[in-house]
Amino acid sequence: MSDERVxxxxxxxxxxxxxxxxxxxxxxxxxxxxxxxxAQYASISRRVDRIDGRLERIERRLDLVEA
Numbered sequence: 001m002s003d004e005r006v007x008x009x010x011x012x013x014x015x016x017x018x019x020x021x022x023x024x025x026x027x028x029x030x031x032x033x034x035x036x037x038x039a040q041y042a043s044i045s046r047r048v049d050r051i052d053g054r055l056e057r058i059e060r061r062l063d064l065v066e067a
Contacts, residue, residue: 059065 056065
């Protein structure tokens with residue numbers, strides 16, 4: 001192979017390596033954001049569960065449900 005072809009191939013490989021590095025960084029950021037969203041969902045889910053329990057107690061106290 002000529003030196004020009006080797007240089008061209010190396011240039012493309014370096015560009016690919018750079019793009020892969022950028023993709024890895026993006027994936028890490030996405031995973032962090034997903035973890036944040038999961039934590040938020042868990043927090044909301046716990047609050048809804050507590051509200052559900054409170055609503056059940058209120059309904060029992062007001063005799064709105066059958067035992």
